[in-house]
Amino acid sequence: AQSVSQHNHHVILSEAASLELGCNYSYGGTVNLFWYVQYPGQHLQLLLKYFSGDPLVKGIKGFEAEFIKSKFSFNLRKPSVQWSDTAEYFCAVNAGAAGNKLTFGGGTRVLVKP
Amino acid sequence: GAGVSQSPSNKVTEKGKDVELRCDPISGHTALYWYRQSLGQGLEFLIYFQGNSAPDKSGLPSDRFSAERTGGSVSTLTIQRTQQEDSAVYLCASSLGGAGGNYGYTFGSGTRLTVV
Numbered sequence: 001a002q003s004v005s006q007h008n009h010h011v012i013l014s015e016a017a018s019l020e021l022g023c024n025y026s027y028g029g030t031v032n033l034f035w036y037v038q039y040p041g042q043h044l045q046l047l048l049k050y051f052s053g054d055p056l057v058k059g060i061k062g063f064e065a066e067f068i069k070s071k072f073s074f075n076l077r078k079p080s081v082q083w084s085d086t087a088e089y090f091c092a093v094n095a096g097a098a099g100n101k102l103t104f105g106g107g108t109r110v111l112v113k114p
Numbered sequence: 115g116a117g118v119s120q121s122p123s124n125k126v127t128e129k130g131k132d133v134e135l136r137c138d139p140i141s142g143h144t145a146l147y148w149y150r151q152s153l154g155q156g157l158e159f160l161i162y163f164q165g166n167s168a169p170d171k172s173g174l175p176s177d178r179f180s181a182e183r184t185g186g187s188v189s190t191l192t193i194q195r196t197q198q199e200d201s202a203v204y205l206c207a208s209s210l211g212g213a214g215g216n217y218g219y220t221f222g223s224g225t226r227l228t229v230v
Contacts, residue, residue, distance in 0.1 A: 004156075034218055044205070044221040090156065100145060100209075101170060102219065106156035 002027040002095045006105035014113050015083055021076040021108050023091030033074040034092040034102065035065055044090070050074065061085070083114045116140075118222035120206050126228045127196055135191040135225045139208030146189050147209070147219060148181060152202040160204075163189060196229045203227070 007022040025031065035047040048059025055067040065076045074091060091105040119138040127133050139146050148160040159173040163183045174180070178197075183189040193200055203226050207219035 006156075036221075043223040044207075044219075046218045046220075049218055092157075100164070101147060101159050101162050103159065104149075104157040 002093055002103050004091055004093050004103050004105035006089075006091055006108050008108045009106065010109045010111070012111045012113065013081060016080050017112075019076075019078045019081045019085070019110065021089055021091075021110070023074045023076065023105055024072050025074070025091075025093045025095075025103075026072065027093065027095040029095060032094040033065070033067060034094070035059065035063070035074075035076050036090045036092060036104075037087045038090070038107075039087045047076070047089070081110075081112050083112050086110060086112045118206055118208050118220050120204075120222035120225050122225055123223065124226045124228075126230060129198060129229055130195055132192065132194045133196055133227065135193075135204050135206075135227070137189045137191070137206030137208075137222060139187065139189070139206070140210075140220055141187075143208035143210050143220070144186065145209040146183060147207045148189070148191050149205040149207065150202045151205055151224070157205065160191070193227075196227075198229045201227055201229045 003026045005024045033050040036044045037047045038044045047063055048057050048065055050057045050067045058064045063078050065074055067074050088107045088109045090107045092102040094102050121136045146163040149157040150160055151157050161168055161181050162170040165186045166183050178194045181191045203224040205224045206222045209219050
């Protein structure tokens, strides 16, 4: 069965710092990859997604993620965070053999101090 | 509707009671998913609907959990004889088309279930 690992459970950083959240998955075939974000008190929202093509994908609010197939990774980055980026971030994978569902990582809580 | 609507937003129930959670997906979205988010945990897949049928119900934790979808729209998740470990946020998502993963999901705000 496919699985998704997010290495950091909690991240605390100051405004203007750079952010990188790790995500690794276990599946050897073709995958579709996603990052979702859940701001405090809000529902989960799609941040960005990768299906094919350029492995560096750009999402909303200045976020980007890089798919490295050889490392089974899809790390999320933002060069300079803002206080409003305080949220929980979830990596998710859809693998063809798994049908239609997404498998989510455990999430990373990010706190940006003003 | 404009988004995925879930009701109730909060539910407190006594151990042993049955509960029903409702999800109203985005109009036209044929795929519907239920997930569970426990405190400090990620999202746990429960069941997937394509139209009114459930090709994947592999995530339902026990036979106390069931779900149905009618008219290709509203879905109800029922938990019978609730236990304290059922306490969680139950999330519903819908997606356009059969290959939901390829389109990504639109999530509802969830139902926070507390079993006391």
